[in-house]
Amino acid sequence: MFENLADRLGGVFDRLTRQGALTEADVQTAMREVRTALLEADVSLPVARDFVKAVERKATGQAVTKSVTPGQQVVKIVHDEMVQVLAGDSDPGPLKIDSPPAPILMVGLQGGGKTTTTAKLAKRLKEREGKKVLMASLDTNRPAAMEQLAILGQQIGVDTLPIVPGEDPVAIARRAKTQASLGGYDVYMLDTAGRLHIDEVLIQQAADVRDVVRPRETLLVVDGLTGQVAVEVAKEFDDKIGVSGVVLTRMDGDGRGGAALSMRAVTGKPIRFVGLGEKLDALETFDPERVAGRILG
């Protein structure tokens, strides 16, 4: 995760910390390099610009240039600013799933990792929080996707709603809701249909399901490798359906980091989890401190 960005920033900070005394011009040069590194990692331009401005403002004060270890001070300011950008202004707190049966709507484009993430999160809720979880696939266009969720359910020991051929997504959602109430489930997760692009049908379907179950959480699952595109997708889903949180997948690859750094600042939505591989355990809670640590080494 973030190897390239971490390397680039590491180079800039090495030079800074080796330099001893720092002038404001030194800080500005370093910040220009930081800005370039962020843009190359596909961080959105306004986020990169604001980030560098904020660091520059804090780092050109007396305290830094007169400090005995000015380079380290700058690195600390960058770290703190990065945590701030990743975390936003407020902590989203735990998932809002305490009144059973709590519906979680999983949305996203096809191939983003939605079905896998549904199973990963179900497994986590079961194992770490002792929740009784029901999963249902609403992807009526792709019987294979419905089957895939059933197979994943068997692997992790989580129930899936039996598949009834010919049923439409809203009817499946209603049946899941009823089954979740009757079966004493704590949570039911609805894996909505994905498509290659955001289109009217996809949005309408998700909106209809949303209106029927009134989800406690609507989690957008999006491929973290797609950088700014992931952020655009999140904006659009949020505008059209309303999203409560984001899961960034494929962060095990050499994700350039842009999606993680821009998501909160651009969309206002918290990243809840990151996907770190194909295995069903490979889901981590998003922790701004840890992510900033990985980026800054």
Ligand code: GDP
């Ligand atoms: P969906 O169409 O959005 O439901 O996508 P799937 O859940 O079927 O995932 C598509 C592919 O991405 C599968 O091969 C998954 O194993 C893989 N995948 C999902 N999440 C991750 C992740 O965090 N890391 C990696 N490396 N692969 C993932």
